[in-house]
Amino acid sequence: MKPPPFKYVRPSDLNEVISLLSQHGEEARLLAGGQSLVPMLNFRLLRPSVLIDLNAVTHMDSLAVADGTLLIGSMVRQRTAERSPDVLITAPLVVQALRHVGHFQIRNRGTMGGSLMHSAPAAELPGVALLLEAQMVLRSSRGERVIQASDFFCGPFTTAADPDEILTEVRFHTPPGARTTFLEVARRSGDFALAGVAALARIDPETRVLKEVRLAAIGVSGGPVRLFQAEAVVTGRYATPEALRESGAAAADEVTPSTDLHASEDYRKRLLNVLVARALAEITTL
Amino acid sequence: MIVTERAVSVSVNGATYARTIPVRLLLSDFIRNELGLTGTHLGCEHGVCGCCTILLDGQAVRSCLMFAVQADGHELITVEGLAPAPGQLHPLQEAFRQEHALQCGYCTPGFLTTLIPFLESNRDPSELEIRQALSGNLCRCTGYQNIVKAVQRAAREMRTVEPGR
Numbered sequence: 409m410k411p412p413p414f415k416y417v418r419p420s421d422l423n424e425v426i427s428l429l430s431q432h433g434e435e436a437r438l439l440a441g442g443q444s445l446v447p448m449l450n451f452r453l454l455r456p457s458v459l460i461d462l463n464a465v466t467h468m469d470s471l472a473v474a475d476g477t478l479l480i481g482s483m484v485r486q487r488t489a490e491r492s493p494d495v496l497i498t499a500p501l502v503v504q505a506l507r508h509v510g511h512f513q514i515r516n517r518g519t520m521g522g523s524l525m526h527s528a529p530a531a532e533l534p535g536v537a538l539l540l541e542a543q544m545v546l547r548s549s550r551g552e553r554v555i556q557a558s559d560f561f562c563g564p565f566t567t568a569a570d571p572d573e574i575l576t577e578v579r580f581h582t583p584p585g586a587r588t589t590f591l592e593v594a595r596r597s598g599d600f601a602l603a604g605v606a607a608l609a610r611i612d613p614e615t616r617v618l619k620e621v622r623l624a625a626i627g628v629s630g631g632p633v634r635l636f637q638a639e640a641v642v643t644g645r646y647a648t649p650e651a652l653r654e655s656g657a658a659a660a661d662e663v664t665p666s667t668d669l670h671a672s673e674d675y676r677k678r679l680l681n682v683l684v685a686r687a688l689a690e691i692t693t694l
Numbered sequence: 695m696i697v698t699e700r701a702v703s704v705s706v707n708g709a710t711y712a713r714t715i716p717v718r719l720l721l722s723d724f725i726r727n728e729l730g731l732t733g734t735h736l737g738c739e740h741g742v743c744g745c746c747t748i749l750l751d752g753q754a755v756r757s758c759l760m761f762a763v764q765a766d767g768h769e770l771i772t773v774e775g776l777a778p779a780p781g782q783l784h785p786l787q788e789a790f791r792q793e794h795a796l797q798c799g800y801c802t803p804g805f806l807t808t809l810i811p812f813l814e815s816n817r818d819p820s821e822l823e824i825r826q827a828l829s830g831n832l833c834r835c836t837g838y839q840n841i842v843k844a845v846q847r848a849a850r851e852m853r854t855v856e857p858g859r
Binding site: 446451517 | 718740753754760761
């Protein structure tokens with residue numbers, strides 16, 4: 409349970425990180441909070457030749473709001489984001505989801521960007537990014553590019569980022585008037601979710617009809633998935649118990665979770681069914 | 695500079711230690727093997743059990759999920775640094791003793807270092823909040839019942855010692 413040998417570098421400037429990445433590419437790994445990377449090293453699942461420690465790099469932990477959009481540096485600690493009034497106001501879903509990420513000791517070190525780049529199948533933040541249609545800002549020696557979250561998550565532990573790219577910032581926007589929630593079921597508090605759901609809804613103040621509904625699931629696929637069928641089933645309707653139940657059933661029908669020793673495929677579908685209906689009930693009940 | 699060894703200077707329980715260490719050395723092993731502070735225990739070495747929890751600049755973190763080189767320039771407190779003076783105990787340590795919140799004691803340093811910053815930020819926690827706060831630490835002896843009681847006792851005690859803080 410000790411990490412394999414590696415070489416270590418602790419740059420203080422983002423340009424230095426970018427030049428190290430272009431030099432070492434796939435041989436290098438970025439060390440952010442280390443809450444997933446260090447266990448993987450201890451288990452010898454990874455043997456990078458160079459670790460580039462981001463913890464001394466300046467200006468990567470900024471947190472700002474511009475035109476109602478939250479701009480969050482990738483080295484912002486999860487615990488910092490969870491306690492930030494700016495995050496709570498502009499992207500409450502981020503706070504709602506972070507409460508489920510590991511334990512508070514893990515969130516004291518773990519970073520926003522680290523979790524998104526690690527992209528574990530049951531991770532909460534990728535589900536949040538997908539639901540809020542976040543923009544992922546990547547930098548490399550070739551310049552900067554912005555990728556939509558829907559194009560960013562490509563499967564278990566896989567993103568659209570190239571080996572020489574670093575995620576520098578994520579931009580979260582919550583549509584005005586939308587309510588959000590995040591629910592999940594894990595075997596124990598802080599464990600990986602067996603299934604989880606991020607939900608967003610806007611209700612027409614005049615007619616009380618559901619104008620916009622977005623649903624994303626975690627833990628039921630290789631990565632986060634939007635539940636388009638479940639969204640379509642309730643959009644334009646009143647949030648009646650029957651409509652919410654139908655949405656839950658549609659959600660269970662549009663995913664094919666895997667069976668493992670923690671939960672069967674059927675059980676995960678059943679959880680998702682219940683969680684979707686429960687999440688919608690929570691955000692459509694005044 | 696890309697290196698395999700690095701000089702570090704770390705403050706632990708108020709004393710400064712300077713060492714040159716391999717970069718792959720975990721902070722938990724540095725604390726135990728280089729500094730001889732064996733109160734920090736190792737259970738799983740992958741962040742699940744919470745035994746190796748220490749305070750890094752006042753915040754509870756897993757010392758098995760950091761490299762010692764990353765502690766360079768930071769202030770650590772381990773279980774050895776919790777008591778106010780020799781022969782005395784921190785109110786939470788005293789409450790653990792009073793409430794029989796430990797049996798074998800292996801997990802205790804991790805519980806203490808986790809719960810002290812929790813109690814400092816939440817002076818009157820509910821049972822649910824206490825259970826959430828200790829959910830990242832495993833204990834195989836107590837069933838957690840007496841640990842919850844000890845935290846409640848310590849919270850009362852800490853409010854009496856420093857009322858209105």
